[in-house]
Amino acid sequence: MVGKTKKLPIGPIVLLLPMIVCGIFGQFFYPHNPEGMDLAISLRPPAWLPGGEWTNILGTDHLGRDLLTRLIAGARASLIVALFGVAIAGLTGISLGVVAGYFEGIIDNIIMRIVDSVMSIPAILLAILIAASLGPGITTIIISIAIVFWTAYARVIRGETLRIKQHDFVVQAKVTGCRSLRIMMKHIAPNIVATSMVLATLQLGQSIMVEAALTFLGLGLQPPASAWGLIISEGRGYLSTAWWIPTFAGLAIMMTVLGANMMGDWLRDALDPKLRQIL
Amino acid sequence: MVGSLIELQRVIKFFPISAGGLIHRKYKMLKAVDGVSFLIERGTCFGIAGESGSGKTTIAKLILLMESLTNGSILFEGRNVHHFTKRDIMWYRTRVQTIFQNAASSLNPRMRIRDIVSEPLEVQPERQPRKTIQAKTEKMISLVGLSLDTLRMYPHELSGGQKQRVAIARAIILEPSLVILDEPVSALDVSIRAQILNLLADIQEKQGLTYLIIAHDLAMLEHVTNQIAVMYLGKIVEMGSTDKVFGDPLHPYTKALFSAVPRPEPGRVKEIPALSGEIGSSLDLPPGCRFHPRCPVAQPECSRLELPLKEFGTSHQVSCYHASS
Amino acid sequence: MPRETLLSVENLKTYFFTRSGIVKAVDDVSFSVRQGEALGIAGESGCGKSITCLSVVRLVPQPAGRIIAGKILFQGEDLLRKGEREMRHWRGRKIAMILQDPLTSLNPVYTIGNQVAESFRLVGSNTPYSSIMEKVIDVLRRVKIPSAEQRLNNYPFQFSGGMSQRVLAAMAIAQEPRLLIADEPTTSLDVTIQDQFLRLLKGMQRETNMGLILVTHDLGIVAETCDRVAIMYAGRIVEYGNVERIYKNPAHPYTEALMQALPKLGSKRKRLFQIEGEPPNLLNLPPGCSFQPRCPKAIDICQEKYPPVAPLAGGGHASCWLLKKEVV
Numbered sequence: 001m002v003g004k005t006k007k008l009p010i011g012p013i014v015l016l017l018p019m020i021v022c023g024i025f026g027q028f029f030y031p032h033n034p035e036g037m038d039l040a041i042s043l044r045p046p047a048w049l050p051g052g053e054w055t056n057i058l059g060t061d062h063l064g065r066d067l068l069t070r071l072i073a074g075a076r077a078s079l080i081v082a083l084f085g086v087a088i089a090g091l092t093g094i095s096l097g098v099v100a101g102y103f104e105g106i107i108d109n110i111i112m113r114i115v116d117s118v119m120s121i122p123a124i125l126l127a128i129l130i131a132a133s134l135g136p137g138i139t140t141i142i143i144s145i146a147i148v149f150w151t152a153y154a155r156v157i158r159g160e161t162l163r164i165k166q167h168d169f170v171v172q173a174k175v176t177g178c179r180s181l182r183i184m185m186k187h188i189a190p191n192i193v194a195t196s197m198v199l200a201t202l203q204l205g206q207s208i209m210v211e212a213a214l215t216f217l218g219l220g221l222q223p224p225a226s227a228w229g230l231i232i233s234e235g236r237g238y239l240s241t242a243w244w245i246p247t248f249a250g251l252a253i254m255m256t257v258l259g260a261n262m263m264g265d266w267l268r269d270a271l272d273p274k275l276r277q278i279l
Numbered sequence: 280m281v282g283s284l285i286e287l288q289r290v291i292k293f294f295p296i297s298a299g300g301l302i303h304r305k306y307k308m309l310k311a312v313d314g315v316s317f318l319i320e321r322g323t324c325f326g327i328a329g330e331s332g333s334g335k336t337t338i339a340k341l342i343l344l345m346e347s348l349t350n351g352s353i354l355f356e357g358r359n360v361h362h363f364t365k366r367d368i369m370w371y372r373t374r375v376q377t378i379f380q381n382a383a384s385s386l387n388p389r390m391r392i393r394d395i396v397s398e399p400l401e402v403q404p405e406r407q408p409r410k411t412i413q414a415k416t417e418k419m420i421s422l423v424g425l426s427l428d429t430l431r432m433y434p435h436e437l438s439g440g441q442k443q444r445v446a447i448a449r450a451i452i453l454e455p456s457l458v459i460l461d462e463p464v465s466a467l468d469v470s471i472r473a474q475i476l477n478l479l480a481d482i483q484e485k486q487g488l489t490y491l492i493i494a495h496d497l498a499m500l501e502h503v504t505n506q507i508a509v510m511y512l513g514k515i516v517e518m519g520s521t522d523k524v525f526g527d528p529l530h531p532y533t534k535a536l537f538s539a540v541p542r543p544e545p546g547r548v549k550e551i552p553a554l555s556g557e558i559g560s561s562l563d564l565p566p567g568c569r570f571h572p573r574c575p576v577a578q579p580e581c582s583r584l585e586l587p588l589k590e591f592g593t594s595h596q597v598s599c600y601h602a603s604s
Numbered sequence: 605m606p607r608e609t610l611l612s613v614e615n616l617k618t619y620f621f622t623r624s625g626i627v628k629a630v631d632d633v634s635f636s637v638r639q640g641e642a643l644g645i646a647g648e649s650g651c652g653k654s655i656t657c658l659s660v661v662r663l664v665p666q667p668a669g670r671i672i673a674g675k676i677l678f679q680g681e682d683l684l685r686k687g688e689r690e691m692r693h694w695r696g697r698k699i700a701m702i703l704q705d706p707l708t709s710l711n712p713v714y715t716i717g718n719q720v721a722e723s724f725r726l727v728g729s730n731t732p733y734s735s736i737m738e739k740v741i742d743v744l745r746r747v748k749i750p751s752a753e754q755r756l757n758n759y760p761f762q763f764s765g766g767m768s769q770r771v772l773a774a775m776a777i778a779q780e781p782r783l784l785i786a787d788e789p790t791t792s793l794d795v796t797i798q799d800q801f802l803r804l805l806k807g808m809q810r811e812t813n814m815g816l817i818l819v820t821h822d823l824g825i826v827a828e829t830c831d832r833v834a835i836m837y838a839g840r841i842v843e844y845g846n847v848e849r850i851y852k853n854p855a856h857p858y859t860e861a862l863m864q865a866l867p868k869l870g871s872k873r874k875r876l877f878q879i880e881g882e883p884p885n886l887l888n889l890p891p892g893c894s895f896q897p898r899c900p901k902a903i904d905i906c907q908e909k910y911p912p913v914a915p916l917a918g919g920g921h922a923s924c925w926l927l928k929k930e931v932v
Contacts, residue, residue, distance in 0.1 A: 167384045167385075168379040168381055168384045168385035169384065169385050169386055169387045171345070171379075171385075172377070172379065172385050172449075173387075173398070174345070175343050175345070175372065175376065175377055176372065176376070176398060176399040176402060176449075176453075177369055177372040177373070177399070177402055177403070178398070178402045179402070182402065186387075186390075187387050187390075190387075190389035190390075191387070191388065191389055330794035330795060330796060330797075331765075331794050438882050438883075439649075440882055441882075468648040468649055468821070468882075468883055469648055469821055469822075469823075469862060469865070469866070470648055470861070470862060470865060470879045470883065470898075471879070471882060471883075472865070473865040473866075473867075473876040473877060473878035473879065474878045474879070474880070476867070476876055477875055477876055477878055480875070495794070495795055496867075497795075497869060498866070498867040498868055498869045499867050501867065501869055501870075502867035502876065503867075525869070525870070535796060536795060536796060537869065538799075539795050539796045539798070539799035540795055540824065540869060541798075541799075541802075541822060541824030541825045541827065541828050541829075542824045542827065542828070542868065542869055543823045543824050543826075543827045543851055543863060543866060543868065544827055544851070545827045545828070545847045545848045545851050546848065547827070547828065553796070553799045553800045553803050554796045554799070554800070555800075557764050557766065557767070557797070558764070558794060558796070558797070
């Protein structure tokens with residue numbers, strides 16, 4: 001596949017870098033105060049439209065808060081939630097997946113039946129149920145995401161584990177007298193890193209959507225916090241009048257999810273031929 | 280028995296294969312190993328030759344305790360492996376090691392060579408000091424003809440021959456008594472096979488090892504082994520000292536096998552026609568001698584009775600009514 | 605039997621353009637195959653034997669691989685000058701190929717009968733089903749598959765390795781090709797099955813007088829199946845000629861070393877003769893002759909220039925400076 005895989009994933013980087021920068025360093029370059037209300041300038045349209053001003057490039061919301069500032073602030077919330085959620089989901093799912101695939105038999109059955117049960121509940125519904133019982137807040141969203149997404153890891157990694165088990169070096173480790181824990185951690189786990197990373201990038205995108213949906217429904221972050229889902233939710237009523245409020249927030253979500261997905265694709269291609277070469 | 284390192288006595292391994300049935304699962308027996316007995320003496324090289332389905336790989340797995348015996352016994356240094364405690368098994372694992380055919384997949388691609396070779400020492404219950412482990416690792420790497428530089432590399436940086444050398448280093452670092460080699464050179468380039476075979480011979484002498492080699496390359500087996508057993512569909516059909524068996528094959532299967540092996544001798548006339556039919560399956564064994572459907576000299580009685588291995592001169596056993604020179 | 609030249613490859617060069625450099629997989633290779641003759645191409649992994657065959661049928665993996673020079677004359681016509689559509693007409697019909705692994709060459713979701721019928725359907729489109737099936741049964745019988753009629757509806761997983769390879773052979777000869785290329789067809793087969801299959805190939809060759817190119821790393825197979833052989837190393841043919849002559853009197857040090865390094869049935873030696881070193885990395889070939897770092901007879905000039913082709917007294921040729929000196 002010479003020449004087909006670009007050396008650097010330009011697309012994903014262009015899309016994701018601004019989000020990441022905003023998420024980490026955003027507070028240093030807010031154009032305005034994200035929570036600063038000024039009813040005098042509420043519902044101001046974006047700068048290039050009549051009525052807009054360049055001090056509020058993307059316009060303001062119904063409380064006079066600068067939209068661009070809120071979007072930048074929102075990036076942080078979305079990223080924290082996505083990263084922590086996916087990380088916890090990943091660790092749980094990978095551990096259970098490796099254990100299921102390595103031991104097979106009853107342990108495998110039990111774990112996979114739990115996976116099946118959780119997976120049979122629609123993700124959004126599950127997230128809502130959890131959020132509803134735990135009460136709104138950032139921790140709730142993280143837990144919801146973790147509970148919804150760990151199953152994908154468990155399934156995929158279990159399959160990978162079964163495949164890797166066939167390789168002679170795992171058999172060799174057993175013959176040498178390695179204990180199971182060591183085999184799982186030293187021999188199997190390092191070889192599933194690639195698959196896990198690909199899965200993680202894809203899930204990052206999805207978890208941002210889940211966060212947005214939960215927040216939109218009022219189960220996640222609460223006002224006056226800045227979060228993209230909140231902005232959309234607050235702007236719902238203004239779709240025909242101040243369309244810029246939900247639209248730009250939606251665009252922010254779309255760019256991030258697209259970037260994460262493209263990154264996942266690129267990672268899969270970049271790691272795959274090497275994978276085939278090595279294993 | 281004096282000198283005997285490992286002995287198999289009437290070893291049987293059957294695998295139940297499900298053959299349909301909804302409420303009550305019906306099973307057929309895959310008779311992978313069906314009554315195999317042999318003895319390997321210390322310091323020798325014992326070869327098992329056979330094609331697919333012969334059971335040779337299963338025997339290796341049984342000796343390595345990767346599969347459990349259905350019946351029969353395996354005696355290691357006179358002790359029955361079946362009666363081993365967990366502690367005994369841990370000890371046994373340091374006495375018996377193995378080298379696989381595919382060197383590439385037998386090395387963990389994410390581990391450095393140093394860690395791969397030293398791992399057997401690292402997992403021992405009484406761990407030796409770090410310096411000792413390091414010294415032993417370096418000694419082994421040099422012993423197999425690789426430079427110390429190799430230790431910090433990853434498997435994908437090495438060639439096929441080098442990987443196999445690493446596998447050998449790892450196998451002998453525990454100073455085992457028995458090393459099982461399953462097709463040790465068949466995945467290597469022809470021009471390097473000789474290097475590895477010579478290395479294996481040198482190491483056997485230096486370290487006082489005993490080898491069990493499983494392969495289908497008859498010329499290679501003739502060259503390296505002292506004793507050889509030819510297997511077909513789970514049973515040994517002919518066994519004896521390498522000189523005797525290769526010099527004077529008695530069983531029709533052995534003769535057909537030797538004739539079928541391509542030799543770099545242009546114009547060689549093969550007196551024996553190619554064996555007809557497929558190798559057959561240990562799931563559906565024919566009655567009587569399992570080779571009789573393909574045997575060029577089969578007689579009616581061959582489909583009725585199976586013959587055990589019988590002596591035919593010294594150091595030579597064969598199981599056939601019509602064994603002849 | 606008439607022995608016209610079927611295929612004549614002249615100065616073929618197929619290079620791979622990769623990120624890490626240019627891989628000269630096939631570097632100035634010339635050979636020919638006559639009707640009814642079996643040519644062996646022997647060598648180790650990476651020597652270029654498979655790419656040579658793929659080049660002949662112009663199926664070199666793209667875009668990295670490209671045939672950049674040479675002529676491939678099949679029955680007088682240069683295949684390199686043909687468009688893809690024409691090549692498709694020739695592939696399968698005049699030149700057929702069998703690959704190494706029968707398990708992956710057959711599609712697991714179609715029946716054997718269906719897949720063999722594919723080889724016939726490509727010809728003229730409106731042949732009725734029943735007559736195609738007759739041809740399928742006929743060709744399966746020719747490759748000695750027992751109970752061919754009953755097995756038409758079997759799937760590949762129900763066939764053993766040897767049987768699958770025969771099915772592939774049947775698909776290959778369906779169109780009565782003039783040349784059959786078999787790339788390591790028996791590597792995954794058991795010894796006795798391999799014997800059966802090679803005899804079948806020879807039988808088929810004698811029946812139809814077709815040419816056969818057999819690619820293998822096993823010098824025993826070459827000795828028993830081929831009339832002439834080209835020994836390849838690092839992308840070049842180092843020795844070429846009559847099988848009998850080469851085995852009795854190898855001219856190139858590599859051929860000689862290979863013969864000596866093989867354990868032979870019936871002759872037990874204390875230690876095997878071993879060739880030092882490893883086959884070279886094609887991205888980093890040694891200067892001069894590619895074999896020189898491992899050659900027990902290398903002299904100074906071997907490190908400077910690649911030796912030219914030297915014709916040999918008994919026919920054929922080899923590329924070695926030692927020969928040039930003798931001739932000169």
